[in-house]
Amino acid sequence: MKSRKKLPYSADWSFELIEKYAGEIARVAKYYQLSTYPIQMELISSEQMMDTNSTIGMPLGYYHWSYGKQFVNIEKQYRHGLRGLAYEIVINANPCIAYLLEENNMVMQAMVIAHACHGHNSFFKNNYLFKTWTQADAIIDYLLFARNFISECEEKYGIDEVEKLLDACHALSSHGVDRYQRPHALSLAEEKARQKAREIYLQAQVNDLWRTIPVPKTDPSQSVEAKRFPKEPEENFLYFLEKNAPLLEPWQRETIRIVRKIARYFYPQKQTKVMNEGWATFWHYTILQHMYDEGLLTDAFMLEFLQNHTNLIQQLPYDHPYFNGINPYSLGFAIFSDLRRMCENPTDEDKQWFPDMINRPWLEVLHDAMNNYKDESFISQFLSPKVMRDLRLFSLVDDDSKPALVIDAIHDEQGYKHLRQQLSTLYNVSEQEPNIQIVNMNLRGNRTLTLQHKLHLRRPLNQDTDEVLKHLHSLWGFPVVLQSVNPDGEVVATYCCPKTEETDSSSTINQA
């Protein structure tokens, strides 16, 4: 490659330097066809970073004690040197906002720019989950709206009232997304039909004549059995409550909606942790390496960068005292790098495992993987035997009906497929969170809401369950019952709120 003039290297950053580096990084990113939202870099101090860190990484949000708790905790740990701050925070918005920490040196700034502004940013813009579930153009405005709305509610109805409602919504927010349905954009016809319906409704409000029209008698043959509501089980509790809870005031419905929308905004992030971090890590590595090869970066810069990079992708072994699960940076980076390697230098094993990857341009393969997968499918599709060997993965089964733990697969010929499938399942959201759905509402009687938990591998619900049901009850306003059902359809545990005499949940859940 042609040699260029080296970019000045100094430990301290300055605006001119950042601009220079950012320009070069953008050029290289373009060369690799990373398409991004416009980038807005914001330089902030460590305190501001703590602020942002404690409000689920959003630049603004409504006020809630739980964020205060988070802040107090982060601040305390930071002050005592127990933790560093996040190097970067990037916000899925258009323009994409990336925070650069004042205290970072120039190498870190360059790394963050490549990582966040180009890696994460292109992921946000192109991954199908983000495209389907989030609206990058609108999020900042929506958050602002949410904060103002909730502040207004606090003024009108009191902080306690709003706080209680938010607590309840937060408790249910993990079940505030349509998992199995994709949101679909309204077609023009639907949009028109909806508008028409609204018009008719509004007209009916003003035209008194409508009230005098006789109402057709309901068909008495419609049996009670037929009237099951909701017609299909509902997994999105917040949506269900917003639309159907009988006793809520309009402002309460709107607040539920706000929590639901924000939960939905974060839903893709939960499902693409490995991919998203892997992708960003792959690109900060590739971009800076490319610049080094061009002769833009000094050796000193590169050494410092590589050290940071290595720390980031370090995977501790399972028996290390600081072991904290699989490092998504490490796993994601390994898979993406391996994909590139397979396209460029395939081995016989690769030819056997990934025949369709061979001889395709690596850039195309990588973009394709980034655009169309989430962690679960990404791992089951692209985790290669080599990566499993490198990470020395093994699978451990903890079955409480058996006396001992069993290693049922390791990184060998017999184990690859099983390992890959198991790891992929672990990244399935429905595996991480229990499958609970609203199955029935007693329309004729006391409006009891029935929820069903489908037991999966006999894994019981946690101790929070009663507490969460209380929150659900406070929103619904009528009794709530949750049943854990095993695959044979038997009810093995029942939780109620308010508690009734015959079903004491604490005794029934100890079935295992």
Add this chain to the structure above:
Amino acid sequence: MVYIIDKRQYGKHKSTINRQRFIRRFKQQIKEVVSESINKRSITDIYQGEKIAIPKRDLHEPSFGYRAGGERTLILPGNKHYASGDTIARPETGGDGANGSSASDQGEGVDDFIFELNRDEFLEIFFEDLALPNLVKTKLAELPSFDNVRGGFSHSGNPSSISIIRSFRQAIARRRSFSHSYRKKLATLDKVLAAAESETPPDDKKIKALKKTITSIKKRAKNIPFIDSVDIRFHRRIKQPKLTSQAVMFCIMDVSGSMDESKKEIAKRFFILLYLFLTRNYKKINIVFIRHHTVAKMVDEEEFFYSRETGGTVVSSALELAYQIVISKYPTNDWNIYVAQASDGDNWNADSPKCQTILQEQIMPLVQYYAYVEIMPRHHQSLWRSYTIVKEQYANFAMRSINDQKDIYPVFRDLFKRKNT
């Protein structure tokens, strides 16, 4: 397109409201800790934050999830010697071994969530129980203010604070010292010139040369700048605490058997409040603790609040002791004297008129302010009646009967009002 925005100057404390919400939510727990800590602290330690511990389970935000049990599969990195089919003995529950990754929300680790309440937040909560008016709260919570006074001169400073006289003095000194050698030379040359001129016949050439040298030296001497940047001096300003005087605070408390712990706690707050007020206004505060039953004794704070004695009550003994101490140790021209007395109103009947006399004739003329509280009295007794007479006579005597913390502040109302205006 790249935009870089420098946001470092923007608002820093975005999380303040969230933090306040957090404190608000756990107010009850925090209040208990604060109140307990006030009882433990010395009166003079009141300006400090406090560590608050809240049980983790109270902070927990519940959500649906799994508990240990059933069948779980973990994928772990870093295999060293396991082969497929190996079995491992199940670690004891709560063990932190291999399966630490997924046993997070098991409710173990119920250790407390500890955080620091800063000084302002601490005082805020302390004041809240006392029902202080806002103006007073801010007044008490603010740090001592400083006066900006002149303190000598410095080489650097703001142009507006240049000291002209001082700068000129420097300039003169500099000019004098720099021109010294020239002046010396000129003096000798003048002599030589005079000698040359008086010579006959005058040596014109020599004179001309001499005159030339003299002019050139004069010219060089003139080139010394009249004033130079090294001469400039600025008035230096230093900060000096505004408080300049000193006060002594007498805490007088009845420790006879009827004063139980809860009454003493209220009394302590009463003393703290006076102390806080005094720290606003005085640089140095001495506190004298006098406890009494039938006899009065000067004690340290520890003994004042915590040791118990029983017996009858003779208030005048404490008043006499206070008077003696004032006379011997705290001359009124050097010290501002404040007295805070707490009691439950019991007194030996024949003693009350004596108290009245001591107050009227000896103590009241000496003190700035005398505050008396009667804590949860069953009914007012002779002491109250005697004190009422004193109150009518002296505007700086305040008394009140109080049932809980909220009633303390009004005792001092006049005090704060007077000083605030």
